[in-house]
Amino acid sequence: MKNIICPGFIAGGIASGIKKNGKHDLGLIYTIKEASVAGVFTKNKVKAAPVILDMQRIPSGICKAVVVNSGNANCCTGEKGFKDAVKMSHAAASMLDISDDMVLVSSTGVIGEPFPVEKIINAMPDLVKSSNVNGFYNFAKAIMTTDKVVKIVSKKETIDNKTFTITGVAKGSGMIRPDMATMLCFVCTDVKADSDMLKHSLLVANEKSFNVITVDGDTSTNDMVILMANGESGASISNASDKKKFQTVLDDVLLSLAKMVVKDGEGANKLVEVEVKNAVSDKQARQIADTVANSNLVKTAIFGEDANWGRILAAAGRAEALIEPYKTDIYFDNILMVKNGQGCGALAEEKVSRILKKTEYKIIIDLHMGQGSASYYTCDFSFEYVKINADYRS
Numbered sequence: 001m002k003n004i005i006c007p008g009f010i011a012g013g014i015a016s017g018i019k020k021n022g023k024h025d026l027g028l029i030y031t032i033k034e035a036s037v038a039g040v041f042t043k044n045k046v047k048a049a050p051v052i053l054d055m056q057r058i059p060s061g062i063c064k065a066v067v068v069n070s071g072n073a074n075c076c077t078g079e080k081g082f083k084d085a086v087k088m089s090h091a092a093a094s095m096l097d098i099s100d101d102m103v104l105v106s107s108t109g110v111i112g113e114p115f116p117v118e119k120i121i122n123a124m125p126d127l128v129k130s131s132n133v134n135g136f137y138n139f140a141k142a143i144m145t146t147d148k149v150v151k152i153v154s155k156k157e158t159i160d161n162k163t164f165t166i167t168g169v170a171k172g173s174g175m176i177r178p179d180m181a182t183m184l185c186f187v188c189t190d191v192k193a194d195s196d197m198l199k200h201s202l203l204v205a206n207e208k209s210f211n212v213i214t215v216d217g218d219t220s221t222n223d224m225v226i227l228m229a230n231g232e233s234g235a236s237i238s239n240a241s242d243k244k245k246f247q248t249v250l251d252d253v254l255l256s257l258a259k260m261v262v263k264d265g266e267g268a269n270k271l272v273e274v275e276v277k278n279a280v281s282d283k284q285a286r287q288i289a290d291t292v293a294n295s296n297l298v299k300t301a302i303f304g305e306d307a308n309w310g311r312i313l314a315a316a317g318r319a320e321a322l323i324e325p326y327k328t329d330i331y332f333d334n335i336l337m338v339k340n341g342q343g344c345g346a347l348a349e350e351k352v353s354r355i356l357k358k359t360e361y362k363i364i365i366d367l368h369m370g371q372g373s374a375s376y377y378t379c380d381f382s383f384e385y386v387k388i389n390a391d392y393r394s
Contacts, residue, residue, distance in 0.1 A: 008232030012131030013142030
C-alpha cells in the first residue's frame with residue numbers, strides 16, 4: 001500500500017502541529033501536468049469554508065493541486081474562516097509556483113474552532129519538499145481523524161493498448177450518511193478526459209458508492225469527492241466503449257473505498273449489506289434499504305448478534321415505499337429467516353445466529369412486488385461509537 005502511485009501525480013503528508021497528538025495532519029496532491037477536474041460536495045446547508053471556496057473554483061474545470069488538513073474543519077468560522085481557506089490555497093500555490101485558483105482546499109475535524117492557518121502556512125515548504133510519487137500513503141494518513149485505517153485503492157485498465165491508473169484516497173469513520181459524499185475522497189487518474197465527462201462519471205460512481213453507505217445517519221459539513229485527470233498515460237476517452245471501461249474502474253475504486261469507510265465506522269465490528277429486491281421500483285427499493293440501514297434498532301441488533309428480524313421488517317414498513325408484509329421474505333446470506341412476513345422458527349434462527357457472528361454478511365429483503373432493487377452498506381452501532389463521540393473534542 002505504501003508504494004501505490006498514479007503517474008504524473010505526487011503526494012505527501014506531514015505533521016503541521018494542528019493535531020495535539022503530533023500525528024500527520026496536512027496533505028498535498030499535485031499533478032505535474034494541468035488536470036481536468038470534477039467534484040461533488042455536501043448538500044448540508046451548513047458548508048465549511050473550503051467547500052464554499054472549491055465550489056467557486058471547480059467550474060473552471062482545471063486544477064493542479066489539492067491541499068487538505070485534518071484536526072480542524074474550518075467550519076462556522078465566519079468571514080475569517082473563508083479568508084483563511086484562501087490563505088491556505090495561496091500558501092500551496094506560492095510554493096508550487098502556480099496560480100491560486102489552480103489549488104483546491106479541504107479540511108476535516110472539529111467544527112467551530114478558530115482555524116490555525118499560520119501553522120499550515122509555516123508547514124507548507126516542508127509539505128511540498130517531502131511530496132513524491134510514493135507519497136499517497138502519507139497523504140492518506142494526513143487526512144484521517146477518527147479513522148483507524150488508511151484507505152487507498154488503485155486499479156489499472158487499458159484503452160487502445162495504453163494502460164491507465166485510477167487511484168483513490170478517502171477518509172471517513174463517523175458522520176457518515178448518504179447525501180452526496182459523507183466524507184472526503186480524492187481520486188487521481190492519468191487518463192485524458194475533459195471535465196464534463198469526468199463530472200458525469202463521478203456522479204454515476206458516487207451514486208453507487210458513497211451515496212449508499214451509512215455509519216450513523218449524520219452528514220458532515222465538509223464532504224467532498226474530487227476527481228482529477230492529467231492525461232499522463234496517453235490513454236484518451238474518445239468513444240462509448242472507452243467511457244464504459246473507465247466508468248467500470250471508477251465505480252470499482254469508489255465502491256471499494258466506500259466499503260472501507262463503513263467497515264472502519266467508529267466502533268464498528270460488522271460490515272453488512274442490506275439488499276432490497278423485487279420492489280415496485282429501484283427508487284422505492286433504495287428508500288427501504290436506506291431506512292433499514294439507518295435504523296438504530298437494526299444496527300444495535302447487528303452489534304448484539306441478535307436475529308431480531310422484527311426490527312428489520314418494522315424499519316422497512318416505515319419507509320416511504322410500498323410494502324406488503326405478508327409477501328415479504330427476509331434472508332441472512334442464504335438462510336431464509338422470514339417467509340411471507342412470518343418467522344421460520346427456531347432452526348432457522350439457530351442458523352442465522354451463526355451468520356451474525358461473521359464480520360461481513362448480507363441481509364436480503366425480498367418484497368415480491370416488482371423488479372426494483374437496491375443495496376446499502378451499513379455497520380453495527382456499538383458502545384465504542386458513543387464513547388468516541390462523547391469526547392471527540394478532547
